[in-house]
Every structure is written in structure tokens, then in C-alpha cells.
Amino acid sequence: MPRAGRLFVLATLFWTFITLMFCLQTWLLMRAFPNEAASFLRSITWTSTFYLVWIPGTVLVWLLAERWDPSRIGWRAVVWRQWWLLLALWPLNAAVTILIATSITGWGNENFRQMFFGQIRGRIYLHIMVYIGIAASGYAMSWYARMRDRDAQAARLQSQLSAARLDSLRAQLHPHFLFNSLHAIAALVREQRNDEAVRLVSGLGDLLRRVLDTADQRPRLAEEIELVRRYVEIQRVRFGDRLEVVIDVDPALDDLRVPALLVQPLVENAVRHGIETREEGGRINVRARADRDDVVIDVEDNGRGLPANWSLDGTSGTGLRNLRARLAAIYEDRAHLSIGRSASGGATVSIRLPRSIT
Amino acid sequence: MTSAPLPPIRVVLVDDEPPARRTLRLLLGRDPSMAVVAECENGREAIEAIEQHRPDAVFLDVQMPGIDGFGVLDVVGADAVPAVVFVTAYDKYALAAFEAHALDYLLKPFTDERFADVLGRIKARLRDQSINDLEARISALIGARERPRQLVIRDGGRVIVIPWSEIDWIEAEDYCVRIHAGKEKPLVRRTLRSLLDVLDPAQFARIHRSSLVNLQRIRQVKPLPSGDYEVHLVDGTKLRMSRGYRDVVLAGLHE
Numbered sequence: 003m004p005r006a007g008r009l010f011v012l013a014t015l016f017w018t019f020i021t022l023m024f025c026l027q028t029w030l031l032m033r034a035f036p037n038e039a040a041s042f043l044r045s046i047t048w049t050s051t052f053y054l055v056w057i058p059g060t061v062l063v064w065l066l067a068e069r070w071d072p073s074r075i076g077w078r079a080v081v082w083r084q085w086w087l088l089l090a091l092w093p094l095n096a097a098v099t100i101l102i103a104t105s106i107t108g109w110g111n112e113n114f115r116q117m118f119f120g121q122i123r124g125r126i127y128l129h130i131m132v133y134i135g136i137a138a139s140g141y142a143m144s145w146y147a148r149m150r151d152r153d154a155q156a157a158r159l160q161s162q163l164s165a166a167r168l169d170s171l172r173a174q175l176h177p178h179f180l181f182n183s184l185h186a187i188a189a190l191v192r193e194q195r196n197d198e199a200v201r202l203v204s205g206l207g208d209l210l211r212r213v214l215d216t217a218d219q220r221p222r223l224a225e226e227i228e229l230v231r232r233y234v235e236i237q238r239v240r241f242g243d244r245l246e247v248v249i250d251v252d253p254a255l256d257d258l259r260v261p262a263l264l265v266q267p268l269v270e271n272a273v274r275h276g277i278e279t280r281e282e283g284g285r286i287n288v289r290a291r292a293d294r295d296d297v298v299i300d301v302e303d304n305g306r307g308l309p310a311n312w313s314l315d316g317t318s319g320t321g322l323r324n325l326r327a328r329l330a331a332i333y334e335d336r337a338h339l340s341i342g343r344s345a346s347g348g349a350t351v352s353i354r355l356p357r358s359i360t
Numbered sequence: 361m362t363s364a365p366l367p368p369i370r371v372v373l374v375d376d377e378p379p380a381r382r383t384l385r386l387l388l389g390r391d392p393s394m395a396v397v398a399e400c401e402n403g404r405e406a407i408e409a410i411e412q413h414r415p416d417a418v419f420l421d422v423q424m425p426g427i428d429g430f431g432v433l434d435v436v437g438a439d440a441v442p443a444v445v446f447v448t449a450y451d452k453y454a455l456a457a458f459e460a461h462a463l464d465y466l467l468k469p470f471t472d473e474r475f476a477d478v479l480g481r482i483k484a485r486l487r488d489q490s491i492n493d494l495e496a497r498i499s500a501l502i503g504a505r506e507r508p509r510q511l512v513i514r515d516g517g518r519v520i521v522i523p524w525s526e527i528d529w530i531e532a533e534d535y536c537v538r539i540h541a542g543k544e545k546p547l548v549r550r551t552l553r554s555l556l557d558v559l560d561p562a563q564f565a566r567i568h569r570s571s572l573v574n575l576q577r578i579r580q581v582k583p584l585p586s587g588d589y590e591v592h593l594v595d596g597t598k599l600r601m602s603r604g605y606r607d608v609v610l611a612g613l614h615e
Contacts, residue, residue: 178449
């Protein structure tokens with residue numbers, strides 16, 4: 003049900019309840035004073051009508067309470083607007099009440115004009131009290147809804163962050179990578195190329211340590227790139243000449259603090275999609291350069307590229323989407339992640355970050 | 361050094377990673393009864409090497425770029441090699457399949473003992489061919505595996521790999537099918553029926569007794585006065601669609 007419909011149901015329930023309470027009260031009085039039954043019935047008709055006629059007005063005030071957000075337009079504007087709304091609703095409701103109630107009780111000896119001013123004057127405090135009550139409850143509801151949205155969003159962000167963490171963990175411990183690397187190490191040991199074997203074991207250790215380490219969330223770019231080098235070193239032993247990686251990073255950016263596991267998973271992606279599936283192998287370029295107040299990091303491969311109708315939002319892979327969520331959590335809208343076709347026909351992932359948060 | 365009394369067991373090694381190939385060669389080199397006749401770094405090379413050398417045994421990596429280990433056996437046939445040892449790093453599905461069909465496999469990284477074990481079994485199998493039902497088990501394995509990633513076919517001497525997405529349409533011709541994939545139009549000795557079993561029904565639909573079409577290639581479907589339809593493909597080809605297939609095709613197009 004749309005929001006207006008829900009509010010309408012709520013307003014109807016509320017005013018019906020008030021009306022029933024009033025009728026019950028009057029009925030009890032009627033039993034105590036049976037002689038004045040006629041006047042009580044008249045009172046029930048008029049007051050019930052008055053209450054029920056407020057239902058649409060209540061929905062309107064509630065809807066406008068949502069739209070007229072004091073944190074956006076200020077309390078002064080809210081009070082003014084609500085005041086004008088009250089001035090409009092008050093006579094309107096009075097007129098409608100009269101038209102409905104007289105159709106039940108008859109006009110008696112008064113005409114519309116007399117009744118109208120009677121209603122307006124006689125119920126002035128009731129009108130204002132009712133109005134304030136409705137407006138206040140409207141603001142309470144929209145405030146509550148906003149709070150709940152904010153909580154839900156915070157929870158969503160939190161779960162995205164954990165998902166990103168888990169995702170890079172899974173990528174790092176991607177069994178295919180891990181077991182093939184161990185197999186390559188075993189090969190070096192069998193060939194008694196001990197130095198190379200040790201280097202590979204330590205590289206694998208570095209990678210796993212970084213993935214398991216939750217404390218250092220903002221390493222220097224130089225450390226991130228070093229991690230990429232260690233990763234590439236392992237993959238080069240596995241794939242030999244099929245894999246070529248060129249790293250070109252402006253040394254001036256070495257000390258820039260970046261989110262952990264920013265670049266390496268992109269290189270891993272490029273290896274998995276651009277190299278591992280191609281018999282002829284491929285080349286990966288990793289570049290980082292300053293662009294005014296930003297830093298731009300590109301990971302480009304010359305693989306088979308993205309499928310024709312591929313989109314970041316449509317992909318079933320979670321890695322890039324999680325990375326984007328992670329960037330949004332840290333930099334809000336000042337970081338960008340984009341994926342496109344590279345000049346060589348493969349895929350390019352490009353990240354733009356502000357340099358100022360260091 | 362005494363030479364082995366029997367002719368050596370001729371082995372083909374297939375793995376896309378150099379260290380893995382070196383390991384196999386090194387370990388096999390310790391056994392004088394084994395002779396490596398070819399080393400291949402992908403499925404395509406493996407198919408050529410197996411057909412050329414007709415080896416006694418193959419050490420076959422499962423995950424490879426292009427044609428994977430299963431694809432190699434699919435193309436050369438389950439009976440092409442008397443002894444196949446699958447080598448894999450990690451593949452839950454493959455492991456379950458090997459276990460189910462009692463096939464030899466090596467998990468990377470493996471120990472020298474485990475390798476010697478497998479070698480022993482290869483020798484036993486080659487010695488006693490009478491109890492060799494490997495062919496049936498490999499056929500069963502290939503039959504049970506997931507939908508292949510691409511169509512692997514032999515056109516004359518070449519092996520062609522055609523990704524499903526590059527196929528425009530397929531046409532039955534006598535006992536063969538012609539695959540229309542851009543400029544490639546190879547004729548394959550298969551039935552339309554057998555292709556339907558491996559094709560993704562979300563991607564391909566039958567439009568006629570003798571033709572299948574890639575739904576993504578359809579530009580328009582035009583009704584004909586006869587009640588049949590004419591399917592226009594993106595490349596301008598016009599195909600006839602029998603009315604009986606209309607609903608399936610239209611449902612597929614709307615997805």
C-alpha cells in the first residue's frame with residue numbers, strides 16, 4: 003500500500019476510535035438523563051461528524067509534515083505554513099461538518115451562515131488543539147521514519163563492508179590460486195631452487211597476512227603496490243611468459259594512505275579474467291598518477307574484455323561492487339570506480355580518489 | 361644402468377603452468393619405464409598431441425584456458441588413451457566426479473609417494489587391459505559434467521573452439537549440422553538433437569525441424585500468410601519458423 007493509503011487507514015482508525023469513545027460517553031450520560039435524549043443524539047451527530055470530517059485533513063497534514071522538513075526549511079517556515087494550512091482547513095471542515103450534520107438532524111431554525119460562524123467561533127480551541135495534535139503526531143512519525151531509515155542504512159553499509167572484507171579474503175584464499183601456488187613452490191623445492199622457493203613462500207605469507215590483518219586499514223600506496231608486486235611474482239612463477247605486468251606509479255604518491263586491498267584484487271581480477279582464460283596469456287598495466295587534487299589508479303588488461311551488455315550493477319560478481327561500496331563508505335561521493343574497455347580491447351578498471359584524506 | 365625390458369610407457373603431459381609441467385617431467389624422469397612424448401600447455405595442443413602420438417597415458421590438468429581437461433577427452437574420445445590421470449588444484453565438482461567414476465587423479469600439491477602410487481596404478485592398468493573399463497568411466501564422467509563452456513569441434517584437421525555466444529544459428533544437413541558463427545560455417549557430425557542437449561535453452565531455441573537459432577541474434581519475427589513466421593537475424597539472414605515453435609521462441613525473447 004502506498005504511504006498515503008497507510009496514513010489514511012491510520013487516520014480513519016484514530017478518528018473512529020475518538021468518535022466511538024465520545025459516543026460511549028454520551029450514551030452513558032443519556033442513560034443517566036433520559037429526558038434529554040434528543041439533545042444528546044443531536045450532540046452525537048454533530049461531534050461525530052466533526053471528528054470524522056477531520057480524517058482527510060489529518061492525512062493531508064501528515065503528508066505535508068513529511069514534506070515540510072524543519073531540518074531543510076527551518077522551524078519558522080514550518081510554523082508559518084502550518085498556520086496557513088490551519089486557516090484553510092478550519093472553515094473548510096466547519097462547512098463540510100454543517101452540510102453533513104444538517105442532512106441528518108435537519109436545519110432547525112438556523113441558516114448556514116449562522117451555523118458556520120457558530121462552528122468557527124464555538125469550536126475555536128478544539129480546532130486549534132486538534133490541529134496541533136495532528137501536526138505534532140505527523141512530525142513525530144516522519145522523524146521516527148527518518149531515524150529508522152538512517153539505522154537501516156548504517157546497518158546496510160556495515161554489512162557491505164564486512165562483505166567486502168570477506169570477499170577479498172575469499173579472493174586471496176581462492177583455492178585455485180592457493181593450491182596452484184603451493185604446487186609451484188613444491189616444484190621449486192623438487193628442483194632444489196631453494197632461494198626462489200623461500201621467496202615465494204614469503205610472498206604468499208605477505209599476501210595472506212595482509213588479508214587476515216584487520217588492524218591496518220589504511221596502508222601507504224607504496225605498500226599496496228609492493229603487495230601487488232609480491233602477488234605478481236607468484237603468478238609469474240606459475241604462468242611464466244604468459245603473464246606480463248607493467249607497474250608505473252608516480253613515486254610522489256608513495257605516502258598516500260589508501261584503503262587496504264585496493265589495487266591487488268583488481269590485478270587479481272585482471273589475471274583471472276584477462277590471462278587465465280586465454281591460451282596466449284596477456285599483459286596487465288598498473289598505473290597510479292596524480293590528477294590535480296585526486297589520484298587516479300588504473301588496472302588495464304588486454305584480455306577478451308567485458309561481455310557486450312556487461313554492467314557493474316548487473317554483474318553477479320561481488321568484488322567490484324563491494325569495492326565501490328567500500329570507497330563510498332570512506333570517501334562518500336568523492337571517489338569513483340569505473341570499468342570500461344581498454345585501448346587494447348581488454349578491460350580497464352579505474353579508481354579516482356581524493357588525495358586530501360591522507 | 362639396465363634398460364627396461366618392455367617398450368617404455370609413452371606419456372603426454374598437459375598443464376598450463378610451467379612449474380606443474382616441470383614437476384611431472386621431473387618425477388616421470390625418475391622412472392625409466394616412462395617416456396614423455398609431448399608436453400602441452402593448453403587443451404588445443406593436448407588434442408593435437410594425443411591424436412598424433414596416441415600415448416599410453418596422459419596427465420591431464422582439469423582447469424586450462426580455452427579447452428579444459430574434460431573438453432580434451434570429449435574431442436579425442438574416451439577411448440583414445442588407455443590411462444588418464446586428472447591433475448587438479450581444486451575443483452569440488454571434478455573431485456566428486458573422479459571419485460564417483462573411480463578415476464585416477466592427483467591433487468596439487470602432491471607428494472612423491474602419492475605420485476608413485478598413481479604411476480603404479482597406471483602400469484597395472486596397462487599390463488592388464490582385460491579389466492580395463494576406463495573408457496566407460498570416462499564417458500560417464502563427460503556425460504555427467506556441467507554444460508560445456510563452448511562448442512569444441514573438429515573441422516578437417518583443425519580444432520575449432522566456438523563460444524556459444526558467437527553462434528548465430530545451426531542448421532541440420534543430412535546426418536550433420538552446420539554451425540553458422542559469423543564467417544565460420546563448419547559442418548559437424550552431430551545431430552541437432554544431441555546439440556539441443558548441451559545448449560542453454562535460455563540462449564538457443566528451435567524454430568524449425570531442421571534449425572536452431574541464437575535468440576540474441578533475432579532482430580524481428582514476421583508472420584507469413586501461411587501461418588508460419590519468418591525470423592530475421594541481425595546479420596540479415598532470413599529463416600523460416602514453424603508456427604509450433606512460436607510460443608517457445610517468443611517466451612525466450614521476452615526474458
